[in-house]
Amino acid sequence: MKRLIATLLTCMVGAAISAGPALADQMADIKKKGVLVVGVKTDYPPWGTRDASGAIVGMEPEMAADVAKRLGVKLELVPVVSSNRMQFLQQGQIDLMIATMSDTPERRKVVGIVDPVYYASGVAILANKKAGIKNAADLKGKPVCALQGAFYNNDLQSKYTGRDLVAFKGVTEAQQALLDGRCVGFVYDDVVLVWQKAQESKWGDFDVVMLNEWAPVPWGLAVKIEELNGPWGKFMADVTADWLKSGTLLALEKKWVGSNTPWLVDASAKAKK
Amino acid sequence: MTAGSVPAPLLTPRWLATAALLCCAALAAGEAWAQLQTGGTRPGVLATLWKWTPLVLFGPPREFGGFALNIAVSFLAMAIGTLAGLVLGLGLVSNFAPVRRLSWLVTQFFRNSPWLVLLFFVMLLTPFQLRVAGIVIPLPGWLKATVGLSLPIMANVAEIVRGAINSIPTGQWESAESLAFSRLQTLWRIILPQCVKRMIPPWMNWYAILTMATPLISIVGVNDAMTLTQDALAAEQRSELLMPMYTLLLFFFFVYCYPIARWTIHLERRYAVRN
DSSP: OHHHHHHHHHHHHHHHHHTSSOOSOHHHHHHHHTEEEEEEOSEETTTEEEOTTSOEESHHHHHHHHHHHHHTOEEEEEEOOTTTHHHHHHHTSOSEEOSOOBOOHHHHHHSEEOSSOOEEEOEEEEEEGGGOOOSGGGGTTOOEEEETTOTTHHHIIIIIIOSOOEEESSHHHHHHHHHTTSSSEEEEEHHHHHHHHHHOGGGTTEEEEEOTTSOOEEEOOEEOGGGTTSHHHHHHHHHHHHHHHHTHHHHHHHHHTSSOOHHHHHHHHHHHO | OOTTOOOOOSSOHHHHHHHHHHHHHHHHHHHHHHHHHHTTOSOOHHHHHHHHHHHHHHOSTTSOOHHHHHHHHHHHHHHHHHHHHHHHHHHHTOSSHHHHHHHHHHHHHHHSSOHHHHHHHHHHHSOSEEEETTEEEEOOHHHHHHHHHHHHHHHHHHHHHHHHHHHSOHHHHHHHHHTTOOHHHIIIIIIHHHHHHHHHHHHHHHHHHHHHHGGGGGTTTOOBHHHHHHHHHHHHOOGGGHHHHHHHHHHHHHHHHHHHHHHHHHHHHHHHHHO
16 A cells, blocks of 8 residues: 555656656647647637537637648647636646636736737626616616626626616526516626627617726636747737737627627727737 | 345336426426527427437547546446455455554545545646656546546445455354464455455445546536536526436436446345345
């Protein structure tokens, strides 16, 4: 038993050493392998999801495919979840992560988030047209549906509505409440609201109104932190800049999300200048 | 119980018929409700379930996943856990005090730790590949998860082994000793063969528990039936599918585990009579 434990420990230490930073140039490695391994989400439509055949599809898998095409290598998609995506990148299990990750200073210490960022989600309200809502100030005294624990709830309640929010645990419940007329609008991520409105006819009497009182949260794609300033990180920075400039992201968003969000329209226009 | 008592049938037909009827009624009600909600514009619940069933059962094409992976993980974790548990269980009855104490410590540790915490430990502590003498051995997530699940199985099998050995009357040891059998010989040739029968029912019980615990591996990012069910639910974005989808998953596990449970009870009764 003791010997077994000793052997296991030796293996683990040995593995830890060999898993350390060893690659000098990841980009050359990817080309040598002939495969680009990208971590994407499988539970976040339309950015990363599975179809019934099991294939991973969405806006981010298409972005990954474009990177592979530019490198002239095959693409391998690895499903990641929020709890393991950064670890997969650190360990070298994936070369690139495009997984709906918000860009935060804490995360920038762990993984190499590439600038410019490729996407951002702002705060918006899916509001009944009859309510005539144009901005957050118009919500005063009105019942508003929201999700429990969203970062803007406190502000929304104390600065704008001035009354308790109609808060729910899940998106579907909140939407049902909105359809049932229990609130004038549902406050949530603009990108998801835009997508859902485009998907279903039942939102015909509703508009997605941006609430610019809250700054959009950028989404970053990431490489290993040691690679950020190396050839691989620089290559991805160029690719992202080109996606914005050439309108590739706008086209992809149009295809998957259904219509373009203000942040991306703005970022693409700025990149063109 | 008398030797003449009839063993319980493996699957009671009346019981199964009732269950099937209830399932169908629930599905039909769900279907009607969904049609009412959507005005009949979307594919029905049954059609949607049918669409996703192959993926949930067998995983994505050219990949090992889905319910098949749950079963494979349960087999492998049981095999590893049983072998390791046998060694650990013999350690628990060792005459050599340090081995006995160490075995006791390991057993208690793994018996009393939450399975999910153990899973996270194994997932985070081990790398995704090993480099041994220049050869790269990949350690896929499902393999790491299997090892993680085999640890509590090991500890519980060890306890089963210890209990079975202790349940053999001491007279057996004494007679073996008088016949000049060594301790090892006594254990292998006399005690353990008698233990097997007693160990099988609790061992099968642990197998069923392990199988039902395999959806835990979805939390650490393995493509098992639970992960794929959640992916399917995310892709569909329809709240009325929540219950039917999870019911389908439950049904797969039930169909697999229920016969094992019945068989365990059957064996328990049979061996109880003979002993």
